Amino acid sequence: MRGNILFRSIQLTLPKLKSPSSSLLVHIHLRRFSFIPAKSMAPRDPNTLANYGEWRIKHTTVNFKVNFEKQRLQGSVLLEFNSLTDKKSREIILDTNHLAISSVKVDGANTQWVIEDRVEPYGAPLHVSVPDGVPQGEAVKLDIALETTEHCVGLQWMTPAQTGNKKHPYVYSQCQAILARSIFPSQDTPDVKSTFTFNITSPLPVVASGVPVPSDTKGEEQGDKLFRFEQKVPIPSYLFALASGDLATARIGKRSVVATGPEALEDAKWEFEADMDKFLEVAENLIFDYQWGEYNVLVLPPSFAYGGMENPIFTFATPTVISGDRQNVDVIAHELSHSWSGNLVGCASWEHFWLNEGWTTYLERRIGAAVHGEPQFDFSAIIGWKALEDSVSVLGADHEFTKLIINHKGVDPEDAFSTVPYEKGFHFLYYLDRLVGREHFDKFIPHYFHTWANKSLDSFEFKQTFLNFFEAYGNAEIKEKIAQIPWEDRFYKPGLPPKPEFNTAYVDTCLALAEKWKNEDYQPSPKDIESFSANQTLVFLQAIQNFPKPLSAERSHLLGTTYNVTSSKNVELKSAYYVIALQAQDKQEFPGIVELLGSVGRMKFVKPLYRKLNELDRDLAIKTFQDSKDFYPSTTRGQIEKLLGLK
Ligand code: BES
Ligand code: ZN
Secondary structure (H helix, E strand, O other), X not given: OHHHHHHHHHOOOHHHOOOOOOHHHHHHHHHHHHOOOOOOOOOOOOOOOOOOOOEEEEEEEEXXXXXXXXXXXXXXXXXXXXXXXXXXXXXXXXXXXXXXXXXXXXXXXXXXXXXXXXXXXXXXXXXXXXXXXXXXXOEEEEEEEEEEOOOOOOEEEEOHHHOOOXXXXXXXXXXXXXXHHHOOOEOOOOOOOEEEEEEEEEOOOEEEOOEEEOOOOOOOOOOOEEEEEEEEEEEOHHHOOEEEOOOEEEEEEOOEEEEEOHHHHHHHHHHHHOOXXXXXXXXXXXXXXXXXXXXXXEEOOOOOOOOEEOOOOEEEEOHHHOOOOOOOOHHHHHHHHOOOEOOOEEEOOHHHOHHHHHHHHHHHHHHHHHHHOOHHHHHHHHHHHHHHHXXXXXXXXXXXXXXXXXOOOOOOHHHHOOOHHHHHHHHHHXXXXXXXXXXXXXXXXXXXXXXXXXXXXXXXXXXXXXXHHHHOOOOHHHHHHHOOOOHHHHHHOOOOOOOOOOOOOOOHHHHHHHHHHOOOOOOOOHHHHOOOOHHHHHHHHHHHXXXXXXXXXXXXXXXXXXXXXXXXXXXXXXXXXXXXXXHOOOHHHHHHHHHHXXXXXXXXXXXXXXXXXXXXXXXXXXXXXXXXXXXXXXXXXXXHHHHOOOO
């Protein structure tokens, strides 16, 4: 790997060299020092080009001006590293992806630097020369002047016309998994963590993944204001986040506000205020105190590709969670849980992503059970199992991406993303929980999070931590049981894991109704679902999706009109019904489907609909995509292009 990068450095073309001094010198310099082998910790993340085994990030300061006219972030980033080798490493290699870098200084002095050729899908490594190296443990500071470019995949810019109240522009970031490198040069790996200072100037309010600090007005120009934030808990680069737009805030809990466009504020407040404090209380009882100070939610514009993103201090959330029925607040329980699983204790590379998402899904379900009653745990797990079955059937039961530990060498983590790490991860933890017994597992939970707080780990370290804990626990029966755990199978066997017995209390009525629909003479009535929660209706719809023989177009339409699904504000329900309509080839629903695809960017909804629409009417699928592609963030756009075979 290093050899290859080295070889590429010999191919450098002169125009790419932007250092003020002799380009030839840079050339020779990089070659010479690149030959020094990395001696310290071998990096275990295959999705970064950074030499983070030689230098370790400590603190990052970003100084950015939000330029809405040019749709760029402009400014500089200050990176403080510690040397892990004793003067042996003479260059720092960082991840970048389509950044316009204009200068690099090492401890205040200009230095040689170069951006190497791209290594797809990881971007282009920035090599910075540190001529004399640095003694082990000592610090070096890089000051990099830069601008983002039009190819920046980590930022989504919107003109006023594309926002809720059409008055102001908007920008938001999404860095997970490897998009931070498109905003600033970084050791873009979850294996290392940095504290952050944010100095952001913008004409509009800013939120970021740090605690707001009051700022004086120096440095303001043309109506721009300076917004400052500090993140004192070390975080990996993928948790860097900012957003700026016409934002208003309202209180939703003791430690929490919701931020969104002023026109949407009241609904957002209502959606969250009943549950926010309860979620925090349950999570703190289950694990330990919340470590980050505030927990807030930013409700983003509808193009956002995810349900939620666990950016510290400010979870970013899709507006589809504001469904007017408080039925999608589990997304908040999920993102809040990441404050421990992922943000405090995180996976060392995306190969062990289940440590983030599996743990978080487990904690989310424990919170759901504590707030809504024990059967809620199984109710959510049943919905999850269906999603897992869908993923395994789309990917194929032998597919690498259906393993708990996924080989990511040469892989774009976005391609490997699916429900598998969530649900297979959940099922692994739930299996361990049942194996040792809830009472005992609950003692392991805080132990695990204490042990790994502020660190990153892989699955093997998880295994060791679990075994060590229960070996020292003093319970012979448990000791015997844990000796039987088939770790290899659980880690590497593709396809579905063993299915546990679920408590079906909340789903029985939903499945009974679906059963009735198997009879083509069944005459439905709105009363059928009167007593259902929206999520029970969802389970019913998912059961219909699973029929071996799809409904006829007529029956599907009857279902939609009788139960009034298309007029629901709940996009989960609407999109689940549209999948049924597509299975039934009900063309009457095409306009509604096209409308939804053009107004929501959340991949969970958009991907299954494109997949089905493409099977049924490829021209319409392509046309819909062409019409909507500028609305989608890069992630959604890229995934749909692949799905439609356009890339
Ligand atoms: N961290 C994820 C979102 C993510 C994953 C973004 C990978 C980019 C790459 C977030 O915590 C998440 O899991 N969101 C879910 C919420 C759901 C499981 C409640 C989503 O977006 O659907
Ligand atoms: Zn998550």
